[in-house]
Amino acid sequence: MDFINHTPFPAQDFGGVDQHDQEFHVVALRQTLTWGESAVLTYAHKQLPLCEEDHHAGPPENSYVLQESDYCQYKPRCDVIVNATAYAPQGKPTRRFRVKLVVRRPNELSPVPPRPEGINQFVAPSVSQLSAWETEMRARTILPGEQLLSKQLDVCGERYFVRRFWPIRAVAAILQYATLGLMRLPGWRLTTPLPAVAVPVNKQYAFGGRSRVNTEDKAAGRIAQRHRLPADQIAAQPDGEGRAVAHVACAANPAGRGYVRQWLVDALRLSTVRAPQVSRPDYPVGLGDFTQGLRGKLDSKRASSLVADFGVRPKSHPERIALSGTVDESFANSAAWLPLDFDFAMWNAAEPDQQIDYLQGDEVIELTNLCAPGASGARSDEGGNTTLALALPENECHVLVRLVSGEMFLSPMQIDTLIVEPDQQLLHLVWRVVLAKSPSAPIRAVEARMYSFKERDRIRAEVDTLKQQLGDVWDARATLTGGVDHV
Structure with a gap:
């Protein structure tokens, strides 16, 4: 299988295998973003490579892991990891204070009220009806986005x-x-506790x-x-x-x-x-x-x-070890790659309360007292807490899969890792897709691509139009190729 990366981001394909010795293809792509005074995320000039091995804060034998390798095969959920320092509100020495991490969907305006209609299709609505409707339109409010993750920690001095x-x-x-x-x-x-201004959260x-x-x-x-x-x-x-x-x-x-x-x-x-x-x-x-x-x-x-903390849960944690399955003498003497009861959730490195559904690419990450007062993009709320809100840039990564038969289809990649490093003004996204290895439909090439949400929606609309035009022909082709939507 050939792999072609049409994006400016580091990406790699590699092989995987499940508990039943079924092999599959994996493509992982990493994006590095940064921000300035406006707190708008942009892609960094220097894109960091995929993390090839677990990255420790110090010597592996007596430190902790900052991030795990991106070359894992599959994560059932998205890891949200924040490697940060807690800063006291207003930068004043404080014995105790609180920090917070929130990941939420973007805010939306309340629904548009239906435009009034006349008594029939030949009669326009009255002036008073239109005036009331315009008043309702102006009164539309901002609805807060759904919270996907909300976690608070207490921090104190020595x-x-x-x-x-x-x-x-x-x-x-x-x-x-x-x-x-x-x-x-x-x-x-x-x-x-003694008063403190800054305490590492790790x-x-x-x-x-x-x-x-x-x-x-x-x-x-x-x-x-x-x-x-x-x-x-x-x-x-x-x-x-x-x-x-x-x-x-x-x-x-x-x-x-x-x-x-x-x-x-x-x-x-x-x-x-x-x-x-x-x-x-x-x-x-x-x-x-x-x-x-x-x-x-x-x-x-x-x-x-x-x-x-907001970091990585060690692989030595009993609950992660249990997800690895039963490694006994029978397994050791077999040729199996993984135990039958292996759970791919073992590859999720974040604490359980920081594992969420895959991100869509437009979520907002909010940090409270996790960046220094006066840091780029930071704001102070009415309580004196330092806040930072970062919205993902509304882009989506896909792979275009070309089969040996000549068929091709788009498969969306999933964001399964989000890492925020406020002190370095860096945010990392890892996208991943898993593709089955099928003897009946071998893959010739895989191409990594990125689209903005507007481009994605336009492509989907064109595909829907093509479906309607082809009608039964489209349904027959989809049946022959396993039900995938071809473009």
Whole structure:
């Protein structure tokens, strides 16, 4: 199959295969957009290439993913990802403030009222009727577009879990012993947040983390045997990070903060632990979550609900791993490409509440307190919050598929990834289309094209006209070629 790219954007075709070993073609196209003072999205002069592999914020072993490879085979939904910094309203140091992400359909005018008619086709409507109709026309209002995604997060300045002084801890231990564990006094406290102007909204500032001590660390000798990894597991570790003698991570977010185990506190003699600075309003991180984590009793679902950001959900997340299907000895010994229960939703990288239906290409993205006051295109609302509204440019990508038989048809591509980087003034769209490999209708060539909505609507109107003109001939051709609309 030949692939021809008629657009100015990086695009590539590659192969895919499903759970039943059925092969298919994939075409992915990436667009890079930017904006200025008017907040109007335009295509950037430098178009970034397709992302060939997962892009980490730092060393892969101890950082988080900014974006995943564009060479995935299929995404059932659209990922909305925002890699941003939270800025306090009006740029004033604030202990706590809120940020918001909204994706919505464009606003529309209310419906046009029907024009009045006379008592019959020979009599014009009266002057008073026309005057009332004109008044109704002038009174048409703007109807807000449907919200496809709305997500808020709470952001605060630096704060810590601090160990209480030893006399208080001693009293707590005595009280717990005297009451047979019925009464407990916390040995830690959560400090009040310090004022902050800017806080990165990413996995490193959200709840999560890991407890790790390597064999060469001085603290390794203070790790009790019951917390150590088996000798064979230590020996089998790669040398990239050193070899861990003890290691436990929050599967939902290994890069975060606030999740540590008691053996690490004891080994490192910690008296303070960084607390998360980004949280969900409905799942605030509390002292109880920290102490449960110390004891290794924090429920995995609770831990997952505490992770808060607008970024990529790691592939190590238990819920993403479950979507990969059953990888057992039977599968390992088979020639199958994928487990039968593999779910392509595994390729959706955004958090579940940031996965929406495919975008159409004219949606509006609204950010609140996710760009600096005074940034290009930003505005200040009546509450002093910094807002940025970006409307997609009303273009649509297609592929023209030419079959070996000479037939050809248009297949629309879908936007399955939207990434916004406000600090860099960049917005990325990834379009994708999947085409079946059929021995009875082999594909000779695929051509990537882009049309404006007006051009698209004109082409559709011409095709509809052609259908009407051809009539039964069109229906017969469609039946012979599997029901696709040919042009």
